[in-house]
Each structure stands twice: as structure tokens, then as C-alpha cells.
Amino acid sequence: MATVGFVGLGVMGGHMVKRLLDKGHTVIGFDLVASKAEWLIADGLRWSDSARAVAQAADVVLASLPNTAALRGATGGPDGIIAGLGPGKIFVDMSTVDADASREIAATVAATGAVMLDAPVSGSVVTIQRGELAIMVGGPRETFDRVKPLLLDIGPKVTHVGGNGLAVAMKIAVNLSIGVQMQAFCESVLLAEKNGIARETAIEVLLGSAVASPMLKYRAPFLLAPPDPVWFNVNMMQKDLNLALAMGQRLNVPLPSAAASNEVLTAARSMGFAEAEMSTIFDVLARMAGVTK
Secondary structure (H helix, E strand, C coil): CCCEEEECCCHHHHHHHHHHHHCCCCEEEECCCHHHHHHHHCCCCEECCCHHHHHHHCCEEEECCCCHHHHHHHHCCCCCCHHHCCCCCEEEECCCCCHHHHHHHHHHHHCCCCEEEECCEECCHHHHHCCCCEEEEECCHHHHHHHHHHHHCCCCEEEEEECCCHHHHHHHHHHHHHHHHHHHHHHHHHHHHHCCCCHHHHHHHHHCCCCCCHHHHHHHHHHCCCCCCCCCEHHHHHHHHHHHHHHHHHHCCCCHHHHHHHHHHHHHHHCCCCCCEHHHHHHHHHHHCCCCC
């Protein structure tokens, strides 16, 4: 098996590394917050002191980072991933970032003789743990074919969607729907509750109805008890909706439901919920409706 590098050991990245370790891969990792690696080191992760050192030691380098700025920071500079790349190496970015920025970084990677793929994921901690994560991949087909077996060790559904940047564009389209679905679900629960139906009962009925999606089935219970630590906060959800809205403006695609959801997330941040699980959308709507408990 190839030596695998992994940069970004947060909630999603850390659990993807756990999958790779469980499959028998040698994984070398780095994160700016070293404590995030402790549980993985105990499970066999080899720690490195920089993103550059990870790239130098690995045949394939994966990254899972929170936003475009974090990706630029992890890839650029003397201690970044790109500084450690060279001919024959592959960089797979699994972050959800701006598609144009992803293409720019891919071009810089190509100048080193290495190849970059964008490979964002659809799912959560639960779907990673269950082995149900979906991965979409953009970049050269021959490189995709080389790393597909590795990606299948993270999740069972790996789809090549086209050239560099297109997987990120696809992921932004996916996450647009997550924000809109979650708001609609919260509105349904709140309407039922204001009619005197217990919140638990409303959630149970909705999850047994035609509107239940796989995402809602694992995220709806967060309206009763949010996860600790938070999986996907308000800031992250709004980042993705802003990416979608910017893309829609550029391509002349109207996104009215995404725009409405984005405004509710702005309200959430104004109420102090920026770092809260994005299901706190319910609490924002409840406040608007005069529900204080």
C-alpha cells in the first residue's frame, strides 16, 4: 500500500484517517492543532511537524480543511503541502472550497510535476463510521483511477465528475440543498410544535414521512440534543451557501431558497450561534416565532 499523508485532522478529517488506519494504511498526519491528532496517534498515526514534511514523506497526500483560506495556508509557503510535492506524487483535496481557487492550486501543483484532484465528500461523522460516505472527484481520469482504491477505503461511493474544480462545484450544489432542507424541516417541526404537538412526536412523524432524506435522518435528532463536539456549525454552513450564491450570480442561476436560508444563518450569527451546530436554525426560527423555551 502507498504511504498516505493527511493534513487537517478535524472532525471529518480525523474520522477519515481512522478509516484508513483501520484498513491497514500507513498514514502520516499533520494539523495546526496538534492535540487533534492524539487519539489517532494512539491508533497508529505517524505525526509529522509540518504539511510540507507530510507531502515529502507520502506518495498520496490528502487534505480536509474548513475553507478556502485554510486550504491556501496549508498548501502555500515554505512549510506548505506544495513545497513537499514533486513528480509522481498526488495531492487530493477533500475540502469544500471555492472552485476557481481549487483550479488555481491545481495549476500550481502541476508545476511541481505532481497532480491534484479535488475530492470533497458528502456525509457526516456517522456516515464515515458506517462506511457510507460519498466522494466526488474532479481532475485527470487516469489519476482518479490510480487513487480510487484508496478513496474506496474511506467511502463506498466514489464518482469522477470531470476536470479539476468540478467536484468542488458539485459539492457546493449538494450542500446548498442541505441548508435549504434543514431550514424547511425546522419550519415544519416548529409549526407542529406551535400547534401543541410535542417536538419529539413531530420529528418522529416527519422522519417516517415522504420528506425524510438520509441527511435529515441523522441530523434531525440534533433538534433535541446537538452533538458534542459540533459536527457542522453555522459558520461552515453559511460558508457553503455563500459559495453557492456567488456561483449562482456568476452563472446567472437564481437560487432563491438558498438566499432565504442564508439570511436565517446570518440571523443565527447575530444571536451568537456562529459556532453552534447548524441545526440551531430551529432555535433561530423559534425565537422569531416567540418560542422562548
